Amino acid sequence: MRVLVTCPPMLRMIDEFRPIFADRGAELVAPDVVQTLTEEQLIELLPTFDGWISGDDPATERVLTAGVAGRLRGLVKWGVGVDNVDFEACRKLGLQVAHTPGVFGREVADIAMGYVIGLARETFRIDREIREKKTWPKPSGISLEGKVVALVGFGDIGRATARRLLASDMIVHAYDPGAPETPDLEVTRLAWPERLEEADFIVFTCPLNEATRGMFNADTLNLVKPGVRLVNVGRGPVVVTDALIEGLRDGRIHSAALDVVEVEPLAPDSPLRDFDQCIFGSHNASNTADAVRRVSHKAIDLLFGFLH
Secondary structure: OEEEEOOHHHHOOHHHHHHHHHHOOOEEEOOOOOOOOOHHHHHHHHHHOOEEEEOOOOEOHHHHHHHHHOOOOEEEEOOOOOOOEOHHHHHHHOOEEEEOOOOOHHHHHHHHHHHHHHHHHOHHHHHHHHHHOOOOOOOOOOOOOOOEEEEEOOOHHHHHHHHHHHHOOOEEEEEOOOOOOOOOOOOEEEOOOOOHHHOOEEEEOOOOOOOOOOOEOHHHHOOOOOOEEEEEOOOHHHEOHHHHHHHHHHOOEEEEEEOOOOOOOOOOOOHHHHOOOOEEOOOOOOOOHHHHHHHHHHHHHHHHHHHO
């Protein structure tokens, strides 16, 4: 058996997992991947593999068809987001497929909460100015107590984020029509974009699908309270970049913290880089050694369940 692994967090710890593949009689191939491989690269590679543990690579019908025409029998999408996987194509092709939902709630929520604090108190900007400008800035931030958070997405990550926000005495409005009721969490359930004008923070933890794509756009920008702070730890295309830039330029958006953006990695000439008050991540909110180890073992077990 030959197995291809293209998930960057797993690749960075791949030596830890090599004995598992060897014990199961599988040849492991772990290419150098920064974010994703292209369709063309995958079409060339996949036909020679029996199994694939993917990251956010384009698992499109073209790619999967090429793989199945060769040896590919099983695919496991490492992580939570599945917008890059064509599950209907998997079904048509008879390709066994799985992913690993509900595994990063705490880790991503920690980053979301860190971003909320960072935007409220401008700690990241202070650090940059001390390092780069040799200054000693003292901006007046805002307190978290009593501030309203529009929390978009109330799944595993959203609920974990809500717990952290509530522990900081914030008021949480949760938007997610498919999420179950949570009587243990004192949040107000609303339909997007109901009462968005009340929000001091907008925090996106939702997956990408047809309902969420572009849900923050020019129309919703016109609803926000001047000076709102925006956090996105969900998926980049949930927020329309042009609307975000417009809001940052005219002050309707005070600042943004983005672990994800519409096109990754962030382009060197992106206008978003011009806003000193913003915080940028590298689509890395789930990446702790503990979580990577936990999810990688789950992905490996799922894949070998298919291959055996």
